[in-house]
Amino acid sequence: MNEEEEKKVLQTLTLRAQGGDADAARILFNEKSKRVRPVRFHECQTLDELKHEFECYMGQPDITKAESEHAAKAFDRLFKLITTRDEQKKKADKDLAQISGLLLVPITDPISWAAMAETSQRTLRDFARQ
Structure with a gap:
């Protein structure tokens, strides 16, 4: 039709x-x-925005049962997505903070440490004299 x-x-x-x-x-x-009016929840990036949009949608005076069920399902789905995304971001930031304090030391033969230290000191003295 x-x-x-x-x-x-x-x-x-x-x-x-x-x-x-x-x-x-x-x-x-x-x-x-x-009939269900479209919800604009997918545009929300934070939980506060999602909450505000949901409250505005549900606060309409002529909302039907189908619309309220549709909005509740969309809210639940997006709430889970946003919270999961935020948790993963916090975990990644935490992991990065833990890794950023590490110092990488090149692996060398202990026998050549004395020769490397002497070379390094010589280079440093030459640089200081310039």
Whole structure:
């Protein structure tokens, strides 16, 4: 069914419901309750934004049961995604902080340590004299 046919059916049902037809009113009510306004939760990046958008959506005066269920499911899904993302970021930052304090020491033969130290001291003295 295309949009024009759907509009005609809805107009007919509305007129019949206004005329007192209980069946038409029930069908119209059921169809209206199935329609869901889009939620804009996917644009939220933080939990505070998600909470604000959810409260605004649920605070609409003419919200239907289908819309509230749809919003609750979308909220739950995005809440889990955001909290998981934040936890992974905190873990990565913590791991980076632990790793950043490490000092890498080149592995060399202990026998050549004396020769390397002498070379290093000579280079340092030459640099200081310049």
